[in-house]
Amino acid sequence: METRILIYAPTGQDAPLAAKVLHMAQIDSHVCATLAELARQLEQGAGAVLTVEEALAPGGYQLLQDCVANQPEWSDLPIILLTHHGADSPTVRQAVAGLGNLSLMERPVRTLTLITALHSTLRARNKQYQVREAARRKDEFLASLGHELRNPLAPIRTSVSLLTHLYPDAAPVARIREVVERQVRLLTRLVDDLLDVARITSGKITLQRQQVTLAAVMRHVGELCQYAADAKRIHIAWQLPPSEIMLDVDYARAVQIYANIISNAVKFTPQGGNVLVRAAIDAEGGDSGAGPALLVSVKDSGIGLDADTIPRIFRMFEQSATVSGQFSSGLGIGLSLSRQFAEMHGGTVEARSDGPGQGSEFLIRLPVLAGSGDGARGVAPLAPPAAADGRKIKVLVVDDNEDAADSLAALLEIDGFDVRAVYDGAAAVAATAQSQPDMIIMDLGMPGMDGYETARAIRQRPGAERILMLALTGWGQSDARRRTLEAGFDHHLVKPVELEQIIRLAGARHNRDQVQAAR
Structure with missing residues (x-):
């Protein structure tokens, strides 16, 4: 064709x-x-x-x-x-x-003129197909790289959490935990950025919109950016509206938009500088006239931008040179992802600067929900739910990476679950037949009998429809999520996962079962 x-x-x-x-x-x-x-x-x-x-x-x-x-x-x-x-x-x-x-x-x-022209055209077209194939292979490589990097990150994060539970009052352990957690968060963010590049270029990103408060988004952004700012003695000032602002956004992508831009401001601001984050409602929606929008300004006292640099900084993998001529650290994709995610939400990102040495300002517009003002709702601390009969929830952890399985099992045990770990699909099917668990947390990429096949086999057993099955994997693409649902999983969790997320899902299932039992 x-x-x-x-x-x-x-x-x-x-x-x-x-x-x-x-x-x-x-x-x-x-x-x-x-x-x-x-x-x-x-x-x-x-x-x-x-x-x-x-x-x-x-x-x-x-x-x-x-x-x-x-x-x-x-x-x-x-x-x-x-x-x-x-x-x-x-x-x-x-x-x-x-x-x-x-x-x-x-x-x-002339016939010969037409034929030679078409031969030349098809040779050039074939070069375009080679570029497409190279891009496809790059995307597949990035997705595989993300999967492989996420696998070791999961047991590292779980083991650090386990140390905290085992030695809650040990100051040296707390310091080590903070260092490891910071580095794991950084690595996770780099992996996520790489995967987002692959997903955007292949058109596989879809927004998971929900109504969230600006305050909640900015609290998360502050947690991500504060450590780098503290390391350079940079003061981040926040000027947020006193009234609550509700956004209809993909929460994770909204956090990425602001965190990438603020992190960029910190990176290019010298020691002891300042970054000012201001938010306000722009009733006209800026030049687009698209209606009310949230306008967030990120202004720094950094090295600034010249006029020729501004159009380039949003290009993928663009590395900006500093005043000293050295190139900045990082992958050069954060600003590009921020702009593309903002545009997917119907918003914009633009940059301005008075020139080198004069600092920079980034303006981010996102559509805002009208009529909000319910106020931010706090999140109560999580406690592991109990089964309907009051006993501990029985959990089966399945992962061929024994370190990952054992560390997650130990962490869940400390938090009040009754946990067993097995290391392949056949053992998971046998364990389920021996004693049916309330919840199964299972890796997908196991050799032999993989997670998909194992889930289908378990779901065929009588009463297995009551099991809460969580797919825990390094693959986050939309097709992987679709396959997990088709195999019988209830949720698709991407490594490294937070324990609180597992507890929330277990609690939601527990509440649903209680409602059904009361009917």
Whole structure:
């Protein structure tokens, strides 16, 4: 499909003659009799489009222009336009201005000229396909890398939490725990950023919107950014509205938007500097006029930006040079992710600066919910729920990484659960048959009998529909989440997971069971 030439010349003999010539030259082609057929065939893929000047109006030009405008980044669809002899018409001039990778050939065209031009066009098109394949392989590599990095992060975080429970009053242990937790959070964030790059470029990110307060988002952002600021003695000042502001956003992505930009401000602000975070309602929605928006300004006393740098800083993997000429640390993707996540929410991110040494200001606009004001609701400390009959909740942990399984099992035991750990799918099925648990926390990527197959086998047992099954894995893509639900899991958790998240899910199931039992 992708190497064929689509021919669109609905009048005259150009289409059948061109098809005959291409067949003799062993070039795959397809003649489109109507615009609707051309649109359908373009969706299936094409090496190039061969058309004629008179076919562009009416409708033909608009169809091709839409196709060119909406094609993926790797693609630059070649269009060969056969024109009338003589001066260029307005139709041809319009095509030159709006159809991108366009080549003009004046009729009558020599057969050899047309064939060699198409061979050259297809060779160039093949290079585009190679770029697409390289991008696909890169995305697969990043996803696999994220999975492999998340696996060791999970037992590290769980083991540190276990130390805290075992030695709650030991100051040296507390200091070690804080260091390890900070570094695990940093590594987790870097892994998440890498995976977000892969998901954005492959179109696999979907927003999980919920109503959250600005205060809750900013508390989380402050926790993520404060350590780096303290290390450089940078003061972050927060000027948030006194009244509560409600947002309809993907909570995790909203935190990323602000945390990436504030972290960037801290990175490029010298020791002892200042970062000011101000938030207010912009009733007009800025230049877009899209209605009320939350306008957050992040202004720093850092190295500033020159006019040429500002358009580049939002490019993926862009590394900005500092005043000393050294390149900054990091992956160079934080600002790009912030802008793309904001745009997915219907918002914007822009930067401004008075020049080098004058600091920078980033303006983030996100749509705001009107009529909010219920106030922030606090979250009560979590306690592990009990089963319906008052006994401890029985948990089965399944993971071929024994360190991960044992550390999570020990942590759950300390928090009041009745826990057993096994290390492969067959053992999980056998353990469930021997004594049915209330909850199963299971890795997906186990050798032999993987988590999907194990879950399906367990769900087939009588009474297994009452088991709360959590998939615990390094894979966070939407297709992995879909497969876990199809296999019978109730929830898909991405490593490293917080214990509080497991307790909340167990509590939600416990509450639901109580309601059903009361009916």
